[in-house]
Amino acid sequence: MTKIRIATTSLAGCFGCHTSFLDMDERLVELLEHVEFDRSPLNDIKHCGPCDIGLVEGGLCNADNVHVLREVRANCRVLVAVGACAINGGIPAMRNHFGLGACLEESYLNGIGVEDPQIPDDAELPLLLDKVHPIHEVVRVDYYLPGCPPSPEGFLSVLGDLLEGREPVLPKKLLHYD
Amino acid sequence: MNSVGRTERTEPLNVTVAGACAQSRHLLEVLCILQQQLLHLSDQTVCAVSEHLGLPVGQVESVVEFYSFLYKTPRGKYHILFSNCPSCGFRQDGRNLLHVLCDRLHVVAGETRADGLVSVDETSCIGMCDQGAALLVNGIPITRLDSVKIMRVAERVETEVALSDWPAEWFRVEDNIRRSGLLLKNGFAAGAGIRAALARGFDATLAEITRSGLRGRGGAGFSAGIKWALCREAQGTAHYVLCNADEGEPGTFKDRVLLHSHADAVFEGMTLCAAVIGAKQGFLYLRGEYRYLLPQLQTMLTHRREVGLLGNHILGQRGFDFDIEIVVGAGAYICGEESALIESLEGKRGVPRNRPPFPVTHGYLGQPTVVNNVETFAAAAHISLRSSAWFRAAGTEKSMGSKILSVSGDCSAPGIYEYPFGVTMRQVLDDCGARDVQAVQIGGPSGTLIGSAEFHRTLGFEDLPTGGSFMVFGHERDLLAMIVNFAHFFAHESCGFCTPCRVGTTLLKNGLDRIANGHGTQYDVDEMKRLGILVKQRSHCGLGQTAANSVLDCLHRFPHVFEQRLAQDSHEPCFDLDAALEEARRITHRDDAAAHLD
Amino acid sequence: MSAGANQPEFSPNTFTMDGIEIPFKDGQTLMDAALAAGVYIPHLCHHPGLTPHGSCKLCMVDIGSGRASSCTTPAVAGQQVSNNTPALNEARRTLTQMLFIEGNHLCPSCEKTGNCTLQAMAYHLGMLEGHFPQFFQRREVDASHSTVMLDRDRCILCELCVRASREVDGKNVFAVAGRGITARLIVNSPSGKLADSDLEIDDLAAHICPVGAILIKAHAYEIPIGWRTFDLRQIDEIGPEKVIQARVGHTDD
Numbered sequence A: 001m002t003k004i005r006i007a008t009t010s011l012a013g014c015f016g017c018h019t020s021f022l023d024m025d026e027r028l029v030e031l032l033e034h035v036e037f038d039r040s041p042l043n044d045i046k047h048c049g050p051c052d053i054g055l056v057e058g059g060l061c062n063a064d065n066v067h068v069l070r071e072v073r074a075n076c077r078v079l080v081a082v083g084a085c086a087i088n089g090g091i092p093a094m095r096n097h098f099g100l101g102a103c104l105e106e107s108y109l110n111g112i113g114v115e116d117p118q119i120p121d122d123a124e125l126p127l128l129l130d131k132v133h134p135i136h137e138v139v140r141v142d143y144y145l146p147g148c149p150p151s152p153e154g155f156l157s158v159l160g161d162l163l164e165g166r167e168p169v170l171p172k173k174l175l176h177y178d
Numbered sequence B: 001m002n003s004v005g006r007t008e009r010t011e012p013l014n015v016t017v018a019g020a021c022a023q024s025r026h027l028l029e030v031l032c033i034l035q036q037q038l039l040h041l042s043d044q045t046v047c048a049v050s051e052h053l054g055l056p057v058g059q060v061e062s063v064v065e066f067y068s069f070l071y072k073t074p075r076g077k078y079h080i081l082f083s084n085c086p087s088c089g090f091r092q093d094g095r096n097l098l099h100v101l102c103d104r105l106h107v108v109a110g111e112t113r114a115d116g117l118v119s120v121d122e123t124s125c126i127g128m129c130d131q132g133a134a135l136l137v138n139g140i141p142i143t144r145l146d147s148v149k150i151m152r153v154a155e156r157v158e159t160e161v162a163l164s165d166w167p168a169e170w171f172r173v174e175d176n177i178r179r180s181g182l183l184l185k186n187g188f189a190a191g192a193g194i195r196a197a198l199a200r201g202f203d204a205t206l207a208e209i210t211r212s213g214l215r216g217r218g219g220a221g222f223s224a225g226i227k228w229a230l231c232r233e234a235q236g237t238a239h240y241v242l243c244n245a246d247e248g249e250p251g252t253f254k255d256r257v258l259l260h261s262h263a264d265a266v267f268e269g270m271t272l273c274a275a276v277i278g279a280k281q282g283f284l285y286l287r288g289e290y291r292y293l294l295p296q297l298q299t300m301l302t303h304r305r306e307v308g309l310l311g312n313h314i315l316g317q318r319g320f321d322f323d324i325e326i327v328v329g330a331g332a333y334i335c336g337e338e339s340a341l342i343e344s345l346e347g348k349r350g351v352p353r354n355r356p357p358f359p360v361t362h363g364y365l366g367q368p369t370v371v372n373n374v375e376t377f378a379a380a381a382h383i384s385l386r387s388s389a390w391f392r393a394a395g396t397e398k399s400m401g402s403k404i405l406s407v408s409g410d411c412s413a414p415g416i417y418e419y420p421f422g423v424t425m426r427q428v429l430d431d432c433g434a435r436d437v438q439a440v441q442i443g444g445p446s447g448t449l450i451g452s453a454e455f456h457r458t459l460g461f462e463d464l465p466t467g468g469s470f471m472v473f474g475h476e477r478d479l480l481a482m483i484v485n486f487a488h489f490f491a492h493e494s495c496g497f498c499t500p501c502r503v504g505t506t507l508l509k510n511g512l513d514r515i516a517n518g519h520g521t522q523y524d525v526d527e528m529k530r531l532g533i534l535v536k537q538r539s540h541c542g543l544g545q546t547a548a549n550s551v552l553d554c555l556h557r558f559p560h561v562f563e564q565r566l567a568q569d570s571h572e573p574c575f576d577l578d579a580a581l582e583e584a585r586r587i588t589h590r591d592d593a594a595a596h597l598d
Numbered sequence C: 001m002s003a004g005a006n007q008p009e010f011s012p013n014t015f016t017m018d019g020i021e022i023p024f025k026d027g028q029t030l031m032d033a034a035l036a037a038g039v040y041i042p043h044l045c046h047h048p049g050l051t052p053h054g055s056c057k058l059c060m061v062d063i064g065s066g067r068a069s070s071c072t073t074p075a076v077a078g079q080q081v082s083n084n085t086p087a088l089n090e091a092r093r094t095l096t097q098m099l100f101i102e103g104n105h106l107c108p109s110c111e112k113t114g115n116c117t118l119q120a121m122a123y124h125l126g127m128l129e130g131h132f133p134q135f136f137q138r139r140e141v142d143a144s145h146s147t148v149m150l151d152r153d154r155c156i157l158c159e160l161c162v163r164a165s166r167e168v169d170g171k172n173v174f175a176v177a178g179r180g181i182t183a184r185l186i187v188n189s190p191s192g193k194l195a196d197s198d199l200e201i202d203d204l205a206a207h208i209c210p211v212g213a214i215l216i217k218a219h220a221y222e223i224p225i226g227w228r229t230f231d232l233r234q235i236d237e238i239g240p241e242k243v244i245q246a247r248v249g250h251t252d253d
Helices: A016-022 A027-031 A063-075 A083-088 A091-097 A100-110 A152-163 B013-023 B027-038 B043-053 B057-066 B097-105 B147-158 B192-200 B202-212 B224-233 B254-261 B263-277 B288-306 B338-345 B374-386 B388-392 B425-431 B479-493 B499-516 B522-538 B542-547 B549-557 B582-588 C030-036 C086-102 C117-124 C160-168 C235-248
Strands: A004-010 A035-037 A051-057 A060-062 A076-082 A128-133 A143-145 B078-083 B118-123 B135-137 B140-142 B177-179 B240-245 B281-286 B323-328 B369-373 B402-409 B415-420 B437-442 B448-451 B469-474 C013-017 C020-024 C060-063 C066-069 C080-082 C148-151 C174-177 C184-187 C214-216
Touching: A004 A016, A004 A063, A004 A152, A016 A051, A016 A083, A016 A152, A027 A152, A051 A063, A051 A083, A051 A152, A060 A063, A063 A076, A063 A128, A076 A083, A076 A152, A083 A091, A091 A128, A100 A128, A100 B582, A128 B582, A143 A152, B013 B027, B013 B043, B027 B043, B027 B057, B027 B323, B043 B057, B057 C174, B057 C184, B078 B097, B078 B147, B097 B118, B097 B147, B140 B288, B192 B202, B192 B263, B192 B374, B202 B224, B202 B263, B202 B374, B202 B388, B224 B263, B224 B369, B224 B374, B240 B263, B240 B338, B240 B374, B254 B263, B254 B288, B254 B374, B254 B402, B263 B281, B263 B288, B263 B323, B263 B369, B263 B374, B281 B288, B281 B338, B288 B323, B338 B369, B369 B374, B374 B388, B415 B425, B425 B437, B437 B479, B448 B549, B479 B499, B479 B542, B479 B549, B499 B522, B499 B542, B499 C086, B522 B542, B522 B549, B522 C086, C013 C030, C020 C030, C060 C086, C086 C117, C117 C235, C160 C174
Parallel strands: A004 A035, A004 A051, A051 A076, A076 A143, B078 B118, B177 B415, B240 B281, B240 B369, B281 B323, B402 B469, C013 C080
Antiparallel strands: A060 A128, B078 B135, B135 B140, B402 B415, B437 B448, B437 B469, C013 C020, C060 C066, C060 C080, C148 C214, C174 C184
């Protein structure tokens, strides 16, 4: 039997969604009978090939996030925005209350305990967007799995529906934003 | 060059505020006076006004932030506002006159120049749609703008010539009455309508108004006679008459002309209404954009008092006491909604009330109140003088009498046209010299967008009701740009009270901008339709309920204007990714390939 | 249908909502009557005992071919009202999404999570995401008051605090200023700061906020996330009013 191929990535997030995914514990073993992983921080594969499902944690805070998101979108038939940050920017979007300049100055120039104050400008570093954005503002998103993080049961519910070829419907008891 | 108003002032703030409070008992007027004198309303001014008038500081603050012509930060000594309406707006013959002036004066639109001399911004339609491009300088309209005149304006600003020394010809506002009917053709001698009513009796006059079939001319079309009768029957400690002269619908300027050249009939209609409902006090709520008419209207009221047409014992009739006060708005389209107008008159934000109760029972200060349009009162005065039969002889079965249209846009003779109800659009278009017409926006942005296949349709409550705006769009017009203009208008004018209008009008504006800028997809078009229906069906008041009309009409009648703009990609980002990196590029001084996004 | 003619004294008139007969007294709104009958109509800006506002539009219902806000519409005998229909709930979901994207509702960082009516409403309506592009408006935080804080990022302009202060507390602490999308909650004090207002911790206005815009200081996270009101029950089981009553010990009169 051909396995369903899944890519996962964490953009401007905390990997908490991935951690919660792993919290499905022994149920992971059963899941792996039906799915295999392409690009993912879980296996350290760096780039994405053609996949069935993409699970994207985190919002967009810099140029690299945009490149990664586009790669995943281009390779996945179904893209799922996973967690608060992917869905509305989440905690990283709290910086949107301030200007980018003010954030960088606080972090690298004026903040408590800063030594050798300078704003990093190395070309290796991805440039920051002026605001943190949810991913549906840049690519088409097929389904949403809210939560901070979504519970393992939430992942199983959405993946279960998709594996069965059903439109994912998150049961009300699994719907939470925190 | 220390000639900026606020630096010249030496008297303490509380003296200035006391002076303004002595001039008017209306919060909005006090604030307008202070805005003129101080060029802005600082926190200190807000507190001082609240103390002087004994109002909560929060109320004063909330009003200051509500009205477009009141500012928290200083405006220029010369404060210039260009109309952004499709007809009298700053885009003329492919030129952006606002940009021309800003470039010449080295000022950024929306900001005040560093020396405080001048500020330039745009504002919603100022009702000069038959006068070419127009602006307000310190509240006074300058019409028939072109880039030559803009340069001359700039010279006078730079050399600080007093407005009174600017060429008087610039400020000329023509009536442009192109076709006269019932109201405009027949002369009206001051007092004639009241004398007829006194001879007939007020009960009989109400019956005459009711029999005439006169319906409200603001667009909603409620029977004036029934409204007056309901108000008369309502219990209250006082009754009030309000004339709605907050003519803010883009493309409408008939009230401007009525108030300029037929104000006696308007005041007389108000006086008749007062007699019928038992009101002692009336208000004419004049839109801020027409403040230039105020001196003339005040003179007229004074004259009417002198000849016994206002004041105590009108025309010698004991107990027939009535007077009219003019209150001027400050840039808020929503105040044309009658309950918002009442709120504004009460010194509050212009937020429409929940109804019921209606103003006829709970209006100004909670008392029974008739609110009618300028044209409605004028018609009532004529009916009193000439009889209901005279009025009914014109018009159709459900739309008696005549309608005064404000015709503007792509035609050779923009101006005022009065027709019996039931006139076809085709007739109006022929009369105003409109050739090669793509569409007509009837009743303004809140009305109906009609294409050439339907020009046989008629104006009236049976088919196309209208407050009077008739904007002609020729084939050269970018129709989508018109819809975008209207969407911006509603988002700017939404009062913010209810969710669907407050958020929905901004979402519509953003979505239409996106489509017009070539970033929209079929998905965005579908979203506009879905949102438009929600905003239309679920908004609190007439503003929200009509805010999506033009986009829905355009989707229905001119779908190609959207389709031809759609992006090829199935999904375009909602924001400009590369622009979102600009700030980071600037801070890090980077401009390498990785510092950009497509 | 109407029983009013027989018993004018008690006025046991009825209207039907989704086919259920609901009695009402003269002067009651559709919302009053439905709540009294234990029928839930989604709402955010309504609170029994305060003047109905009609601004959130969540409580919109269809009456025949007409539409109305149930909190401001007087009940009329024999009305056929639709409330819990797929079309209305979809419209309500869209309105809830509008409120989410208009402000900055970052639930994981908000102390109100689990007790938030807006969040509970979104759960009730099955909202997974904000759908529209976020506005990311920058709004002022006011932490000046010793016991109450005001985070305007979460304000949904329901004016419950405005009305509670005026109508129950006998004060006038809050107002809404500005218009359109820039409308904002202001504090009625010379400095515009809460510290200079006469707001006190026992005021209903300090507790009635349905979202996390007005929060009581020094009492955060006393109930852990996961054990809060709407973690345990759905909003249609209890309604937001009982949550507020429990919080302040207030009852309506």
